[in-house]
């Protein structure tokens with residue numbers, strides 16, 4: 001039986017593991033975290049995400065985890081609203097949809113769906129990947145060595161597999177000039193309620209603080225700010241110091257959030273990046289998900305692309321019967337990569353002004369952004385914007401749309 005090693009048990013990695021196992025592969029997943037990763041904000045359940053989950057038989061579970069939301073609101077420091085965009089805006093194609101669940105829940109659902117044919121090795125990563133006859137010899141960080149028929153780098157934007165086989169990160173990563181810090185806040189009796197609203201408070205200097213609904217009793221908090229480089233990802237003290245100095249004097253709930261960040265157990269800080277790798281395969285080693293094509297959180301499509309990529313890669317292997325003959329891998333992968341690149345290239349074309357709109361640089365820019373959010377919902381502009389969103393290749397299909405039921409193996 002062919003044995004695949006998937007490095008990174010995130011959305012792309014665990015989805016591919018599940019689908020390959022169902023096709024008869026033996027699968028090992030090496031995940032650097034000590035347990036399935038939690039954290040992250042909400043994930044949109046329309047479009048490709050919905051289709052792939054439905055085909056995998058996981059949609060019902062995902063739908064049971066939807067977070068009740070009412071919309072997005074751009075607020076002043078005293079919480080007076082500059083602009084709002086309810087979930088109904090543009091037929092459900094607006095900034096916030098009423099079909100979103102937390103990334104934590106989606107990752108858990110996919111992870112738990114794996115059967116006995118998938119072995120997860122936590123606290124584990126790869127140190128060496130050497131081509132040998134009919135496979136790849138892997139040396140793990142734990143010291144063990146094992147040969148695999150296929151190695152998949154699904155280990156995210158800062159992929160180690162990519163660094164080992166494709167070149168240094170600097171060759172592939174483009175910073176969008178922003179960074180974010182995300183964490184879950186546990187509500188106390190004094191915590192102001194969100195009432196279902198995703199609240200966005202912008203401050204001059206390209207700074208934004210956001211709070212959105214999470215699990216009952218929790219709020220998902222985000223800080224966004226201008227940065228190309230950050231303190232080391234394990235240096236929490238330096239990260240908190242950077243946030244404190246960057247958001248000093250911003251007002252609203254900044255001080256409360258800075259204190260809560262230190263108490264949370266899922267705090268994470270990273271830059272907003274895009275990843276472009278000229279070829280996603282080197283011999284029997286391939287890249288999938290953010291390691292290959294990260295479009296950045298600003299695209300809103302990271303999860304949909306990860307799910308679609310995993311489903312289409314598995315389908316390409318299946319239709320080429322790679323499991324029976326690994327020599328068919330290059331052709332199958334080329335078919336997959338050619339088709340997938342049209343989606344990832346398109347997702348990386350962020351709408352004009354997307355970065356500036358997330359974090360305007362001046363007080364005037366903040367007012368103009370709020371005005372623009374109101375203007376696009378005006379009676380005149382609404383149908384035009386709705387048409388543009390509906391014709392987008394990555395539009396979010398309404399739940400009952402026939403297009404939401406398209407076969408992903410197409």
Ligand SMILES: Cc1cc2nc3c(=O)[nH]c(=O)nc-3n(C[C@H](O)[C@H](O)[C@H](O)COP(=O)(O)OP(=O)(O)OC[C@H]3O[C@@H](n4cnc5c(N)ncnc54)[C@H](O)[C@@H]3O)c2cc1C
Nearest residue numbers: 008010011012032040041125155156160289290297302306
């Ligand atoms: C905890 C978390 C929270 C996130 N929150 C958001 C969010 O709020 N908004 C948003 O837009 N995107 C978020 N993302 C990114 C989003 O999940 C991805 O853009 C998208 O789902 C693509 O999935 P992926 O599987 O390629 O990458 P990811 O989902 O990032 O998964 C990569 C996995 O690889 C693991 N890994 C990393 N390095 C190694 C290594 N060297 N060896 C082994 N394993 C490794 C990671 O721990 C992770 O489990 C988050 C990712 C994570 C891990």
